[in-house]
Amino acid sequence: MRPLLYSILLLLLSTSAAYATADVHEVVASSGFKALILEDHQLPVVSVQIVFRKSGHAFDPQGQEGLSHSVSELLDEGSGNLSGTEFHRQLENAAISLGVSEDSDNFTINIKCLTEHLPKALALVKTAITAPHFDDDAIRRIISDINSERTEKNDEPETLAIITWQQIYYGSKPYGQSGLGTRTSLNTITPNDLKHFVHSHFTQDHLIISAAGDISNKTLKPLLDDFIDALPAKSEPSPVIDASGPATGSVQVIEKPLSQSVAIFGEKSLLRSNPDFYATYVLNYVIGGGSFESRLMKTVREDKGLAYTVYTFLNMNEYSVVLQGYVASSNDHIDQSVAIIRKQLADLRDHGVTQQELQDAKDYMTLSFALKLDSTESLTEFLTTMQLFHLGNDFIAKRNSYVNQVTLADVNRVAKQILDPDHLTVVIVGHPEEPKHGK
Amino acid sequence: MMTTRLKPLMAALLVFFSMQASAASFESEQFTLKNGLHVVVLPNHKVPAVTQLICYHAGAMDDPYGKSGLAHYLEHLMFKGTARFPKGQFTAIIAKHGGNDNAFTSHDYTAFYQTIAVSQLPLVMELEADRMQHLVFDAEETRKEKEVILEERSERIDNDPGALLSEQMQAALYLNHQYHRPVIGWRHEMVGLTPEDANNFYQHYYAPNNATLIVSGDITAAQLKPLAEKYYGTIPPHLIPAHITTYEPPAIAARRVILRDNRVHVPQLVRYYMAPNSAENLKQSAALTVLSYVLGEGDTSRLYHSLVEDKGLATNIDSSYDGVARGPVIFSFAMALRPGQDINELEKGLDSVLQNFLKNGITEEELTRAKNRVRTDSIYSKESFKTLAFLFGHVIASGLNIGYVEHWEDTINQVTIDDVNNAAKQLLVPEKSVTGQLLSAPTPDKGNL
Numbered sequence: 079m080r081p082l083l084y085s086i087l088l089l090l091l092s093t094s095a096a097y098a099t100a101d102v103h104e105v106v107a108s109s110g111f112k113a114l115i116l117e118d119h120q121l122p123v124v125s126v127q128i129v130f131r132k133s134g135h136a137f138d139p140q141g142q143e144g145l146s147h148s149v150s151e152l153l154d155e156g157s158g159n160l161s162g163t164e165f166h167r168q169l170e171n172a173a174i175s176l177g178v179s180e181d182s183d184n185f186t187i188n189i190k191c192l193t194e195h196l197p198k199a200l201a202l203v204k205t206a207i208t209a210p211h212f213d214d215d216a217i218r219r220i221i222s223d224i225n226s227e228r229t230e231k232n233d234e235p236e237t238l239a240i241i242t243w244q245q246i247y248y249g250s251k252p253y254g255q256s257g258l259g260t261r262t263s264l265n266t267i268t269p270n271d272l273k274h275f276v277h278s279h280f281t282q283d284h285l286i287i288s289a290a291g292d293i294s295n296k297t298l299k300p301l302l303d304d305f306i307d308a309l310p311a312k313s314e315p316s317p318v319i320d321a322s323g324p325a326t327g328s329v330q331v332i333e334k335p336l337s338q339s340v341a342i343f344g345e346k347s348l349l350r351s352n353p354d355f356y357a358t359y360v361l362n363y364v365i366g367g368g369s370f371e372s373r374l375m376k377t378v379r380e381d382k383g384l385a386y387t388v389y390t391f392l393n394m395n396e397y398s399v400v401l402q403g404y405v406a407s408s409n410d411h412i413d414q415s416v417a418i419i420r421k422q423l424a425d426l427r428d429h430g431v432t433q434q435e436l437q438d439a440k441d442y443m444t445l446s447f448a449l450k451l452d453s454t455e456s457l458t459e460f461l462t463t464m465q466l467f468h469l470g471n472d473f474i475a476k477r478n479s480y481v482n483q484v485t486l487a488d489v490n491r492v493a494k495q496i497l498d499p500d501h502l503t504v505v506i507v508g509h510p511e512e513p514k515h516g517k
Numbered sequence: 518m519m520t521t522r523l524k525p526l527m528a529a530l531l532v533f534f535s536m537q538a539s540a541a542s543f544e545s546e547q548f549t550l551k552n553g554l555h556v557v558v559l560p561n562h563k564v565p566a567v568t569q570l571i572c573y574h575a576g577a578m579d580d581p582y583g584k585s586g587l588a589h590y591l592e593h594l595m596f597k598g599t600a601r602f603p604k605g606q607f608t609a610i611i612a613k614h615g616g617n618d619n620a621f622t623s624h625d626y627t628a629f630y631q632t633i634a635v636s637q638l639p640l641v642m643e644l645e646a647d648r649m650q651h652l653v654f655d656a657e658e659t660r661k662e663k664e665v666i667l668e669e670r671s672e673r674i675d676n677d678p679g680a681l682l683s684e685q686m687q688a689a690l691y692l693n694h695q696y697h698r699p700v701i702g703w704r705h706e707m708v709g710l711t712p713e714d715a716n717n718f719y720q721h722y723y724a725p726n727n728a729t730l731i732v733s734g735d736i737t738a739a740q741l742k743p744l745a746e747k748y749y750g751t752i753p754p755h756l757i758p759a760h761i762t763t764y765e766p767p768a769i770a771a772r773r774v775i776l777r778d779n780r781v782h783v784p785q786l787v788r789y790y791m792a793p794n795s796a797e798n799l800k801q802s803a804a805l806t807v808l809s810y811v812l813g814e815g816d817t818s819r820l821y822h823s824l825v826e827d828k829g830l831a832t833n834i835d836s837s838y839d840g841v842a843r844g845p846v847i848f849s850f851a852m853a854l855r856p857g858q859d860i861n862e863l864e865k866g867l868d869s870v871l872q873n874f875l876k877n878g879i880t881e882e883e884l885t886r887a888k889n890r891v892r893t894d895s896i897y898s899k900e901s902f903k904t905l906a907f908l909f910g911h912v913i914a915s916g917l918n919i920g921y922v923e924h925w926e927d928t929i930n931q932v933t934i935d936d937v938n939n940a941a942k943q944l945l946v947p948e949k950s951v952t953g954q955l956l957s958a959p960t961p962d963k964g965n966l
Contacts, residue, residue: 120563121899154816163826166816171886173893192893219825223832226856230783235676335780338671369617370596370608380605383664386672406672438613445615449632452564453900 102461102471105295107302113287114461114471117294118454122193124291125454127462128203131286132316133185133279135257136395141266144259146180148220148267149275153178153187155216158205162216165202174199182253183319183396184466185279190455193292200301207280208308212269221264228258235334235507236404239342242332243402243505247324247344253398281313282306288461291454321398327501331510339412339508343419344402347496350394350467356480357488358392358401358496363439364431364489365422366390366403371438373422378405384415396466401496410511420499427497430490444478543899545909545919546738550745552754553726557909557919558741559733561902567734568906569641570630571649572914574729575722577702578624578695578844579760584714586702589622590666591715595629596620597658599651604658607644614640624696625843626914632903635735642748649723650752659712667708670701678778678955679785686953687847689772690789693763694844726754729913733906765791765845771947779958784854786831786863787953790944792848795840796916802840803928804940805848807887809838811879811937812870813850817886823870824852830863831855841915848944860954871945878938891929 104112138145154169154176155162169176172195177188187207189199231237241256248254285306289298324346348358359367366374366389378388390403407415431439451457451474464473547557580587598604611618616633618641631641674680684699691697701707730749732741768791795802813820813836824831831852838848850867854860898904912921 118563121896123896123900163817163822170815170817171882171889173886173889190897192896219829222829222855222857226783226832226853229856230853233678233780233782336671336676338668338676340672340676368612370605371612376605379665380661383661384668386665386669406676407668408671438609442612442615445634446617447615448564449566449615449617449634452566452902 102464102474103295104471105289105298105302107299107306109282109303109306111282111285111287111302111306113289113298113302114465115289115293115295115298116457116461117292118290118457119292122292123454124191124193124196124289124293125458126189126196126200126293127286127288127458128187128189129286129288129462129466130185130279130281130284131183131466132284132313134180134183135255136182136252136319137279137316138252138255138257138259141263142259142271143255143263144224144257145267145271145275146185146279147224147257147259148217148264149210149272150178150180150185151220151223152212152216152272153206153210155220156211156213158209160205165206168198168202172198174202176203180257181395182255182257188455188458196293196297197301200305204305204308207276210272210276212272214269217267217269217272221267224258224264225261228256231256231258235336235340236342236406238332238334239340239505239507242330242507243342243344243503246328246330246505247326247400247503248321248398249325251321252319253321253395277310278314281310283312285309286462286465288458288465290457290461319395319397321395324398324503326498326503329504329506332505332507333509334507336409336508338406338408339506339510340404340406341412341416341504341506342402342404343416343502343504344393344400345496345498345502347392347399347401348492349397349399354488354492356484357492358399360436360439360443360481360484360489361426361431361492361496362390362392362401363443364435365401365426367392368439368442371442373426374403374405374419377418377422378407378415382414382418384411384418388415388419409509412506412508412510413512416504416506420502423497423499423502426493427499430486430493433486436484436486436489440481440484443481447478543905543909543919543923545923547919548738548742550725550750552750552752553724554745554749554752555729555913556741556745557729557731557913558736558738559731559902559905559909560735560737561733561899561905562735563900564902565635565735566632566902567635567638567732567736568630568632568903569638569645570628570731570733570906570910571645572626572628572729572731572910573723574626574727574914575718576623576626577698577700579718579722580695580698580702581714584702584706584710585698586666586700586707587710587714587718588627589701590663590707590710591718592620592622592627592629593662593666594654594659594712594715595648595652597655597662598653599647600653601647601651602644603653604655607648610644611641616641622700624700625916626910628910628914630906630910638732638736639744639748642744646748646752649725649728649749652719652723654712654716656712659715663707663710666701667704670704670707674699674701675704678776678781681778682774682776682785682787682953682955685774685776686787686789686951689774690791690847690951691765691845692768693765695761695763696844721758724755724757725749725752727757729910731906731910731913733909734902760843768946768949772951774951774953775956776953777956777958781955781957783832783856784860784957785953785955786850786852786854786860786867787955788850788867789951789953790848790946791949792838792846792944793840794842794844794846794915795921796843797845799921799928800932800936801940801943803932804936805838805840805944806891806929807879807884807932807937808941808944809836809848810887810890811883812836812874819870819874820850820852820867824863824866828866829855830858830866841912841917841921843916860956864952864954875941875945878941879934881934884932884934884937888929888932892926895926
């Protein structure tokens, strides 16, 4: 027999628009908290994603940059009556995969395990986020790890370019932070700061939970109750992130002894909540999101052989979205690559995308949608996005119609609005010849 | 090492390598067409889609001497079109139908794949069958694509001192086997590759009787067979040159590779040991899989516990072993030096953990944990029909059969404490090793590279 998930995805692959969406549903805890789940009982596997909103590194207090990342590294280093070693041992004996990370906006915990071990997994996570030890030894070691991580990232051309790009674009504002802090800021962090972070951020009002796989309302509800009751109800008020007035138009070269230069470029785009979001999404596909079908791949790589990799994507934060891109070309060609990119952006701003490009983009986006949702992890991530951006529980069913509603006029209006190639912010890492930077 | 047509795919491949997955009841079925094309079907009805993966049993180890990188260059040229579907059409048609496609080259084989709605399977079969026979080698297109692979080499290897160290260590570990050459090729040889070289490789190796077709997803063998016959069955087989098989001489000297690079600010220590593959010795290979897990995979491993947590010499540790290959394989340890520590102390620390293991052996708890992890990863691997296609393709193109995957969990379950301890004794011999240190250069000097 075919699982229920199959029928949803089959319908997504066909052109029919009318189908049930009963599969994505809410599990309501006794406290009233709602988690989203999508059941798929084919394998005894379950993934759970636990997200605390407004707890990412953009919310680190000034002077304590790197705080949320330090917490993410320290949660498995001992909590409750378990040492770090014992915590790792209990996870691994049950082959539970646990991932803890933070981005600019949010703090995320990913669990994947066999169904039988989910109670154990959630119990361990509950202890970790409510009663972490934050021992001095562990703090010292983790801070040294993060300092080393920062050094290593600065040695990677692409990462260095991205970090620098954010610093230039956002300046000293929160989204300009890499999350890894500085040697100085990490040194100021005390066990009390870490504990304060945990108690003020890991709260019910920040919480989002998504579960997919071999799980049901009946099995999740008691686990959910137990988990949620351990968390404080309310957080302290969070600041609104100031992402205003980003610096634009600068080109910065960071000299490194490389044979190939790496460039990161980008400019301001529309927020996820903007009604023109899907038009932007289509536009990005045409520019550089559509792999070999994109304008940049065709011009920079296929027509000229100037790069192996060139692409763009929408770098989405809650308060700022950037149309961002990457290209790597030899030192004597990077200038030409950036020039071609500017020219393509100008062409799209002035002449828009063609009807054929619009149709091709829509065809790919709608027909490929179901193929992305083939593992429990990708499903939980999707359920989280639905909750973060209030997309509605019927979003999986409706999403393709949103894409299909985009018109040529919509895309071209957005292209005129956001594309400004003369004010592209560009960072080049390497040893570029003739640094005119594509102007 | 693998190298692919597009960068983002590497992540997926790395996941699949770390899984080493398999277990009973993948429900695989196989058949062989009259022209010799071996077909494997992996039914998985979770999503109404399929992955088609074709592996040609020729890879970088089959590059003629003096022409390293040729198999990979041809992989790129396979997207340059045929008379029927000219340049750009292949990927455009697939994207238009919501599919994704890509390709990669390893030492052992070259693979091309597409993931698409099951209703479009005939389309991708037609496209793949067409380019098995009718590839066009256009002078201008082949010239531009050579620029692309040179950029790829810059991006993946030359811009990454860690990758340069791996390349040097591999060249030092394999004294005689073709694996001593990088998949992507040495730059000075890549520059000289010609369309004629690529066409020769294509004519020699791209034939139904030198390929395995894997179709994974919402399909059965009964449904697939007529399609496979229709699209691939008419392609004539031809005589395939035998692989040149070379063997390593006895290893009599421990080797050291020191790479100094002024771009490095976090020194790395890497140790390679030459290890048997699964075809050579399945039992030992299973024991080595357990050994790698126990010594260096994850936060409960011996090396993590000693060098990261206890002594604070390293910030992270990794260990890996994949026995699926045509030739002898690498068992590796890699670690990053903690700031303020001495790399030679870290190396002593590594050797002391290994000596301790050789003396005292694996514990019952460690063995159970490793078996649990393998069983769980096997179940996870069944989640994705894409992962399964890669896994089976990897196994079969490396000369093993589907039974290897189907029985992998049993094979691991039969591993005993003695097996692991014996495998460690045979593996951890200094003469079979290369120790690599990646260090900062004292003064900037570009000429050193």
